[in-house]
Amino acid sequence: MGYLRSEEEVEAMIEEMKKKSKGKYITQGVTFNKESERHMELLKYALMYTTSFSGLGKELLADKFEKDISKNKSINKSVQDYNSAIDTVEKKNTGNFLL
Numbered sequence: 001m002g003y004l005r006s007e008e009e010v011e012a013m014i015e016e017m018k019k020k021s022k023g024k025y026i027t028q029g030v031t032f033n034k035e036s037e038r039h040m041e042l043l044k045y046a047l048m049y050t051t052s053f054s055g056l057g058k059e060l061l062a063d064k065f066e067k068d069i070s071k072n073k074s075i076n077k078s079v080q081d082y083n084s085a086i087d088t089v090e091k092k093n094t095g096n097f098l099l
Contacts, residue, residue, distance in 0.1 A: 030057065 005013075017026045030053075032039040050056040062069055 014026070032043045034040070046053060046056055
């Protein structure tokens with residue numbers, strides 16, 4: 001897969017995102033067109049599959065970039081820690097999702 005930006009460019013972008021973000025997290029959004037049958041189907045399955053849309057997005061990214069991620073063991077360990085944490089999360093109503 002060819003990259004659109006160099007690693008250095010992306011690291012600079014992330015640092016800028018960190019500076020602009022006031023909270024603990026960097027948020028990247030996903031929109032679904034209500035008039036698109038495909039988008040509504042994707043949203044339906046996403047909501048059926050997971051209790052956390054954010055968690056699903058991160059796992060899909062991990063699957064997509066598995067080869068690159070496996071090069072960095074600390075990221076790989078974070079994914080494993082996240083998977084372990086999913087099993088221990090107490091469910092509670094947060095509006096759109098049950099956690």
